[in-house]
Amino acid sequence: MDHAEGDEARQDDNIDSGSDSDTPLGKRKRPAVRKRVLDDDDDDNEDADTLSSSDSGAPALKRTRPAAAKRKSYKDDSSESDGEGDYRGSSDSDVPLAKKKAADSKSAKSNGSSKTNGSNGTSRTKAAPKYKEESDSDAPLAKKAASKKTTTTTKTKVKSEPVSSSKSKQSSTTIKKRVKEEVDDKSKVKKIKKEEVDDKGKVKKVKKEEDEDEDADAWWLNQKENEDESVKWTSLKHNGVYFPPDYVPHGVKMKYDGKPITLAPAVEEVAGFFGALLFTEHAENPTFQENFFKDFSKLAKAHKTSPEITSFKKCDFTPMYEYYQAEREKRKNMTKEQKEAAKEEKMALDEMYGTCYLDGRKEKVGNFRIEPPGLFRGRGKHPKTGCLKLRVQPEQVSLNLSKDAPIPKAPAGHKWGAIVHDDTKTWLATWKENVNDSTKYVFLAAGSSLKGQSDLKKFETARALKKEIDWIRRGYMTDLKDKKMFIRQRATAMYLIDRLALRAGNEKGEDEADTVGCCSLRFEHVTLEKPNIMHLDFLGKDSIRYQKTVEVDEQVFKNIRLFKREPAQEGDDLFDRLKTSELNKHLQNLMKGLTAKVFRTYNASFTFQDQLRKTPKDGTVAEKLLAYNRANRDVAILCNHQRAVSKGHAGQIEKIEDKVRAYKYQRMKQKKMILSLEPKLKKKRPELLEPESDLEDDWIEEHEAQLMEKERERIKAKFEKDNLKRKENKEKPMPAGELKDLLKEVDVRAKELAKERKTGVVPPTRGATVEKCNTQILKLDERIAATRLTLTDKEENKQTALGTSKINYIDPRISAAWCEKYDVPLDKIFTKTLRDKFKWAMTVDADWEF
DNA sequence: TAGAAAACTTAGCATCGTCTTT
DNA sequence: AAAGACGATGCTAAGTTTTCTA
Numbered sequence: 001m002d003h004a005e006g007d008e009a010r011q012d013d014n015i016d017s018g019s020d021s022d023t024p025l026g027k028r029k030r031p032a033v034r035k036r037v038l039d040d041d042d043d044d045n046e047d048a049d050t051l052s053s054s055d056s057g058a059p060a061l062k063r064t065r066p067a068a069a070k071r072k073s074y075k076d077d078s079s080e081s082d083g084e085g086d087y088r089g090s091s092d093s094d095v096p097l098a099k100k101k102a103a104d105s106k107s108a109k110s111n112g113s114s115k116t117n118g119s120n121g122t123s124r125t126k127a128a129p130k131y132k133e134e135s136d137s138d139a140p141l142a143k144k145a146a147s148k149k150t151t152t153t154t155k156t157k158v159k160s161e162p163v164s165s166s167k168s169k170q171s172s173t174t175i176k177k178r179v180k181e182e183v184d185d186k187s188k189v190k191k192i193k194k195e196e197v198d199d200k201g202k203v204k205k206v207k208k209e210e211d212e213d214e215d216a217d218a219w220w221l222n223q224k225e226n227e228d229e230s231v232k233w234t235s236l237k238h239n240g241v242y243f244p245p246d247y248v249p250h251g252v253k254m255k256y257d258g259k260p261i262t263l264a265p266a267v268e269e270v271a272g273f274f275g276a277l278l279f280t281e282h283a284e285n286p287t288f289q290e291n292f293f294k295d296f297s298k299l300a301k302a303h304k305t306s307p308e309i310t311s312f313k314k315c316d317f318t319p320m321y322e323y324y325q326a327e328r329e330k331r332k333n334m335t336k337e338q339k340e341a342a343k344e345e346k347m348a349l350d351e352m353y354g355t356c357y358l359d360g361r362k363e364k365v366g367n368f369r370i371e372p373p374g375l376f377r378g379r380g381k382h383p384k385t386g387c388l389k390l391r392v393q394p395e396q397v398s399l400n401l402s403k404d405a406p407i408p409k410a411p412a413g414h415k416w417g418a419i420v421h422d423d424t425k426t427w428l429a430t431w432k433e434n435v436n437d438s439t440k441y442v443f444l445a446a447g448s449s450l451k452g453q454s455d456l457k458k459f460e461t462a463r464a465l466k467k468e469i470d471w472i473r474r475g476y477m478t479d480l481k482d483k484k485m486f487i488r489q490r491a492t493a494m495y496l497i498d499r500l501a502l503r504a505g506n507e508k509g510e511d512e513a514d515t516v517g518c519c520s521l522r523f524e525h526v527t528l529e530k531p532n533i534m535h536l537d538f539l540g541k542d543s544i545r546y547q548k549t550v551e552v553d554e555q556v557f558k559n560i561r562l563f564k565r566e567p568a569q570e571g572d573d574l575f576d577r578l579k580t581s582e583l584n585k586h587l588q589n590l591m592k593g594l595t596a597k598v599f600r601t602y603n604a605s606f607t608f609q610d611q612l613r614k615t616p617k618d619g620t621v622a623e624k625l626l627a628y629n630r631a632n633r634d635v636a637i638l639c640n641h642q643r644a645v646s647k648g649h650a651g652q653i654e655k656i657e658d659k660v661r662a663y664k665y666q667r668m669k670q671k672k673m674i675l676s677l678e679p680k681l682k683k684k685r686p687e688l689l690e691p692e693s694d695l696e697d698d699w700i701e702e703h704e705a706q707l708m709e710k711e712r713e714r715i716k717a718k719f720e721k722d723n724l725k726r727k728e729n730k731e732k733p734m735p736a737g738e739l740k741d742l743l744k745e746v747d748v749r750a751k752e753l754a755k756e757r758k759t760g761v762v763p764p765t766r767g768a769t770v771e772k773c774n775t776q777i778l779k780l781d782e783r784i785a786a787t788r789l790t791l792t793d794k795e796e797n798k799q800t801a802l803g804t805s806k807i808n809y810i811d812p813r814i815s816a817a818w819c820e821k822y823d824v825p826l827d828k829i830f831t832k833t834l835r836d837k838f839k840w841a842m843t844v845d846a847d848w849e850f
Numbered sequence: 851t852a853g854a855a856a857a858c859t860t861a862g863c864a865t866c867g868t869c870t871t872t
Numbered sequence: 873a874a875a876g877a878c879g880a881t882g883c884t885a886a887g888t889t890t891t892c893t894a
Contacts, residue, residue: 855892856892857888
């Protein structure tokens with residue numbers, strides 16, 4: 001924003017930035033975390049910082065970036081007690097975590113005293129990692145007890161040392177065990193059911209086939225315990241990957257400087273990439289153009305194109321554009337045979353590359369197609385968008401399969417980059433992509449056992465969090481007031497991640513789009529408003545805007561204000577001493593398997609199940625589905641899953657709005673009629689005089705014209721129909737004059753309406769009474785409200801994508817149980833592919849709980 | 851041990867396929 | 873039959889987390 005401030009800050013910077021100043025600009029490194037004790041006092045200065053410069057209302061997209069983050073004058077650690085009144089953390093909270101563990105037994109005691117801290121005591125104890133091996137029975141129980149039975153001894157709970165070395169194995173085994181038990185139970189039940197059915201002998205084999213297959217492939221029915229998790233398979237056989245066909249030159253010439261020019265095939269191909277995108281947002285994007293042209297002109301030069309292509313402006317790709325448009329058209333108009341042939345071909349490819357054998361089971365491969373060359377389409381303001389993505393050669397591709405598997409043949413004249421036999425990896429093939437230098441993989445499909453297993457594991461971790469969430473929350477609520485900046489920031493971040501379902505927010509590089517998550521939030525992304533309102537406005541993953549206003553906990557509000565004061569400038573990190581790795585490390589300590597994203601999964605699934613309780617027990621299937629989708633939408637909103645509004649949306653909305661206006665129009669007429677019937681009411685019911693909102697005179701005129709037109713149509717149609725009937729009955733048709741008369745009546749009516757418009761007086765229709773009008777108005781009120789509801793419903797749904805949460809965040813067992821409970825067919829909520837993906841989850845019964 | 855790379859999940863958009871409307 | 877709407881699926885970018893490396 002302003003330089004005056006900035007400069008001052010910069011001076012500050014110089015004083016203490018020390019080692020940071022030599023951090024290379026390009027790399028946005030964080031300052032080494034210097035410890036510091038909070039010296040602020042929350043409660044004063046309140047006004048001083050009520051905020052904020054940057055609330056222009058515009059999204060905070062500017063990136064003032066680089067050097068910023070690193071300045072700040074941190075006091076050092078030697079704590080001056082700040083005498084903060086509400087700091088309750090007894091001795092332990094300022095002990096570094098490592099030491100805290102040792103101190104636990106003590107703290108448990110001291111905490112036991114006050115009630116509020118009683119629970120804290122538990123959490124504190126818990127904070128030291130000691131996930132119980134067998135059965136969750138003991139540690140978690142303590143917590144349960146604490147919350148349920150209120151009292152219970154915290155003291156006895158204090159356990160010895162955490163076994164941090166043996167790491168995650170134990171807990172995951174525990175989870176597995178639990179799952180297995182559950183599954184075993186279920187399958188028993190199922191089997192019994194089956195037998196019963198069989199005994200009665202009546203029910204046919206209907207899906208016998210499927211069932212058998214299922215059993216054979218039902219990995220979830222016999223999860224092995226103590227299996228080494230890192231080993232993913234013992235046998236893996238597949239046919240490699242499919243490469244896109246070589247480029248076939250079409251000879252269509254682009255124009256340069258107004259003249260058609262001849263391009264070498266390789267150059268023509270790239271020109272075509274751009275041509276095909278002409279008139280899209282990408283092709284209009286300057287960065288895209290620039291990046292494209294850089295690569296394109298270089299390539300053209302390498303092929304000695306003449307004349308040399310040096311100016312983007314002189315390029316005219318429209319001939320190519322037209323060519324590709326025509327190709328599209330052709331494809332659309334393929335004959336049946338051609339379509340059939342294409343299908344065959346696709347099936348053959350699917351069979352060849354789309355399937356593999358994993359431990360002898362036939363499984364689907366996800367993306368067996370090597371990504372074809374093209375122009376990189378980065379999202380948002382990606383600095384590299386438009387860059388040429390090169391064709392991948394077999395030499396760049398590594399395959400992963402078991403030693404006993406035959407090595408697929410590389411395309412003629414080529415060799416594979418490498419053949420590996422790594423049974424700890426799930427990928428079948430990998431290569432490096434040239435634009436961002438990132439690694440691409442071919443994995444199994446979503447419905448495969450491997451993916452299913454990790455899906456199950458994911459949700460089990462989320463369910464584990466459900467059991468721990470209470471004390472974890474109490475823990476970070478306490479930490480919000482910790483003296484150490486780092487702890488405070490960590491707690492605040494946890495709060496946001498938990499309550500707002502934010503992503504972790506890793507650091508990003510200079511050559512990526514500037515998007516953020518929780519830990520990478522910057523000054524300008526958050527504005528505060530007294531007393532405890534927080535506005536968030538930033539670009540998240542995929543450059544999707546996150547814009548929400550929320551009420552936050554008082555202490556969170558104070559903390560953010562404090563963090564903001566530190567940077568005090570755009571471009572500075574809000575959580576300047578927190579990295580996702582540190583956050584996750586902490587979370588690991590709280591619960592094995594816990595990472596930032598687990599909160600998203602947990603909250604999504606939990607919210608969903610919670611919202612589903614609104615399902616009408618005895619409604620129609622449609623009503624139940626409505627409830628389902630509402631719950632789904634709540635989750636999508638929570639996770640900020642958006643989509644571009646569809647093209648026709650505005651039109652559709654317009655239509656509904658028109659409908660509302662039409663109702664309002666009718667209501668207006670009714671009101672005026674009342675006044676005609678009973679002029680005295682003007683005083684008693686002044687609302688009758690109030691004009692309807694959003695009802696313009698022009699609109700009314702047009703609307704009435706439409707009404708009349710419709711009326712005429714109706715009359716004509718009726719007239720003709722009547723005559724047809726008469727004909728059938730051998731009667732004489734009505735004379736055309738009759739129709740004319742009828743239509744004249746409409747004209748008369750139109751004149752009446754025009755008059756009403758002018759005078760504002762609506763004479764009562766025959767038989768009208770005030771009462772009747774009143775009921776009419778009431779009805780209209782209702783209709784208007786209902787239509788408005790569908791309007792907001794539609795409006796919100798239009799930019800909310802339900803799919804992502806359904807696919808990734810909502811435990812499918814919740815849905816399966818719901819279907820069972822409310823007797824809704826599964827395929828009403830899951831497509832075939834989703835049913836396939838979630839087949840492991842479909843055996844739960846109606847009372848299953850997340 | 852931090853930073854980079856690898857591995858894997860999550861994400862929206864383009865396109866496809868199917869069903870409805872014109 | 874064409875056009876349009878819309879959900880399902882494919883594609884690959886963009887995240888997070890885990891693992892490797894210097």
